[in-house]
Amino acid sequence: MADNGAAPMILTEHLTKTYPNRGGKPIEAVKNVNLTVERGEIFSLLGPNGAGKTTTISMISGLIKPTAGDAFIGGHSITREPMAAKQLMGFVPQEVALYPQLSARQNLVFFGKLYGHYGAELQRRVDEVLAFIDLTDRQKDRIETFSGGMKRRVNIGVGLLHKPDLIYMDEPTVGIDPQNRRRILDTVKQLRDEQGMTVLYTTHMMEEAQELSDRVAIIDHGEIIALGTQGELTQQVGGQDQLELTIDGAGWSEELISTLEQQVKGVSRVQYLPPDEAALDGGIGLTGKLNVFVGQGRRALPDVIELLNRAGVDVQSVKVQEPDLEAVFLALTGRALRD
Ligand SMILES: Nc1ncnc2c1ncn2[C@@H]1O[C@H](COP(=O)(O)OP(=O)(O)OP(=O)(O)O)[C@@H](O)[C@H]1O
Ligand SMILES: [Mg+2]
Incomplete structure (x- = not known):
């Protein structure tokens, strides 16, 4: 067995x-x-x-x-x-399942008995679980007086009772x-x-x-x-880092896109948003925005900045955006997870 x-x-x-x-x-x-x-x-x-x-x-x-x-x-x-x-297995269901009129301890004891624990061993186990879910000091209070989060923690405790x-x-x-x-x-x-x-x-x-x-x-x-x-x-979804650079639009020239794409290792695509479009995308005033799509953003960043500086473009801020699971979901389904 x-x-x-x-x-x-x-x-x-x-x-x-x-x-x-x-x-x-x-x-x-x-x-x-x-x-x-x-x-x-x-x-x-x-x-x-x-x-x-x-x-x-x-x-x-x-x-x-x-x-x-x-x-x-x-x-x-x-x-x-x-x-x-x-x-x-222990199980913590989506809906809290406890007896509201019993205390936290009484609930744990009740479920512990269902799992076949009894006597001093049961009491010891309930003590351990209460300590683990950090509710030892509230163990005598009725569940109906608990916040949602505390009820959840008791529910987790129930799932842990039989180790x-x-x-x-x-x-x-x-x-x-x-x-x-x-x-x-x-x-x-x-x-x-x-x-x-x-x-x-x-x-x-x-x-x-x-x-x-x-x-x-x-x-x-x-x-x-x-x-x-x-x-x-x-x-799997070709996740690339995205460097978001705010630059002084004054020193910008279109050739810089191909220079960046060709000379910085790992760069697949560069996108430039002039000040008016950058403003819609969170930019301010006369700054433009440069999005550099690259395998390893942190590694490429010094080269990108140096190249821009040599061309006389002033970099005002930098953000490295790493791909996340939201991006994976979006790439696979065409929808956002939160829809
Ligand atoms: N007992 C049931 N009878 C008929 N359809 C059901 C039943 N339980 C779930 N479904 C359907 O099965 C699908 C999956 O439901 P499920 O509850 O597993 O989703 P979930 O990922 O847990 O969602 P949530 O994040 O809302 O909890 C849904 O379309 C739901 O309407
Ligand atoms: Mg569910």
């Missing part, structure tokens, strides 16, 4: 969920998802509303049955060996104030770094996926459209 230690933490094979739809076309919520989550990594499922994140997590946690395909947790099939698979190897967190920061959000993100990293846990994290927020993840799968309309480290993903 135990985790055999050699299998990946999560492996999904052709995982598919189709919901019937009265009269209409069935809803293909998740289509043929194949992914592997390694032990000890934070893996994010990043996708917009309705992409299929919760449906995927619900299938791999055994809450709903796949229409087709299967998921293996530590080598155990979630459909054929659900008990063995579930033993390895799982793997924890699922479904958009745990939605609707949470920045301070609690920060704490939750730090908690996620601590779980990996201090406890060696594997975390499967879903979010529609690019910044969170970027900050937390070892690897990211981008999901859209039920399909994984890209998977890898942030670096791999940005490379």
